[in-house]
Amino acid sequence: MEFEIQNTRRSKPLKVVLYGVEGIGKTTFASQFPEPIFIDTDNEGTSFIEAKKLPDPKDWQMLLQEIEFASQRKPGKTLILDTADWAETMAKKWLMKKNGWKAIDSANYGAKYVALANEFTRLLTGLNHILSAGMNVVVTAHAQMKKQELPDEIGAFDRWELKLERRDSSQLKEWADLLLFADYKTTVVTDSNNHTKAQGGQRVMYTTHKPTWDAKNRLGLADQLPFKYNAIKEPLEQAMGMTSQPDLGNGEVPADILSKMITSQIQLTDLQAILYQGKFVAPGTPMSQVPAATWQHIGNHWADAMNFYKTQIKK
Incomplete structure (x- = not known):
């Protein structure tokens, strides 16, 4: 029996997760993706940019319904969920109301966190339907600093992580094709009097994993880039299959x-x-x-x- 050898590389919609510190410009950055359509869970976080969006979801069920609507109607080329942590808060409120819980905590051996993770899986399943429809998906999230302790090392260190519960954070990071972390880069210098001061503060994004943050990419991007869409536009849109067509x-x-x-x-x-x-x-x-x-x-x-x-x- 004969088989045709095929190339492994395929152009396809991408799953991008962008997280960073407060106010660095995640929403503005995301708005530069091809034909963006926002779902704004972040208390009108899109009100300062020029873009199109679906109605702000009032609760968790409405959010899932809007995602299903987008997968069926395909209103643009990129769906942007802004932000994942506010979406998670919606899921928590819905579970608390549905089950009569006063809080999401580890009572009953973590059953509440398991229920929350199951709802987050429903969210990712809906986003996968959008990908199947041919749209890219960008999920933004806030970053938070947490103390990290490694079993094989002495001491602890600060680490930037997604502002999500641990199970939800793991799901989202595994789901993503690109996980980009945006931060302000500050350099500490020492003057002639041996005084130290901070300089710089330029906005940068990190595309690969370091002990102090999570990041990944499958496009061969440089480890650190300016936090500008044009810095990744060409390889990103090439992977999406959105580059200009060849001479016909x-x-x-x-x-x-x-x-x-x-x-x-x-x-x-x-x-x-x-x-x-x-x-x-x-x-x-x-x-x-x-x-x-x-x-x-x-x-x-x-x-x-x-x-x-x-x-x-x-x-």
Whole structure:
């Protein structure tokens, strides 16, 4: 039985979690994603930006209903839940009202926290439906400083974490394709009189894990970047499949080949190089004069064509 070898890389909607200190500009940053639609749980946190949003959810059930609405209607290219910690507060209030609890605490061996985690799973399931509909999802959250103690180390240290209950935080971090942490970078300098002072305070985002914060990315981003959307725009939108389409060749390239070009992110000049250097046609042959059988052969052996391009042309 024959199997076609396929490329593992795929363009798809992304799951982005952005957390940071109060007032650093998370909502403004998120508003620059492609065609954003907000769900604002953060006490009208979007009131200072120019964007579109669904009605502010009044409770947990309304929030889940709006997420389901977005998955069915697809009102934009990016759904932004702003913020996760306020959404979690809605879930807590709903559980307390539903069950007659006075608080969410560890009584009854943590059953209340388990119930809360189950509700948070419902939230992530709804966000997955939005991804399946073809929209990106961005979740913002506040950061909080917590004392961290490691069993194998002596002493403790401060660490930035998502402002969520532990189970919910773990779920959200595992769910995300990108986990970005935004903070102010301050440098301490010593003057000639041996006095120290703080300088800087520029806004930065961290994309990889450090002992003092959690972060991750699958796009090969630098460990530290300016906290600006343009700093990640190109690799982010390329991974989303939102980069500009290749030169279409005035309609001379068959639709199935064009689709493969978009997926493989090559241009018309790259395709011509494959045809010419692979000796499928004479150099300079117009795309309109490439035989149909040649197009079919290229399409049926696209993985081989891409390997030839990467090893013989692009090297």
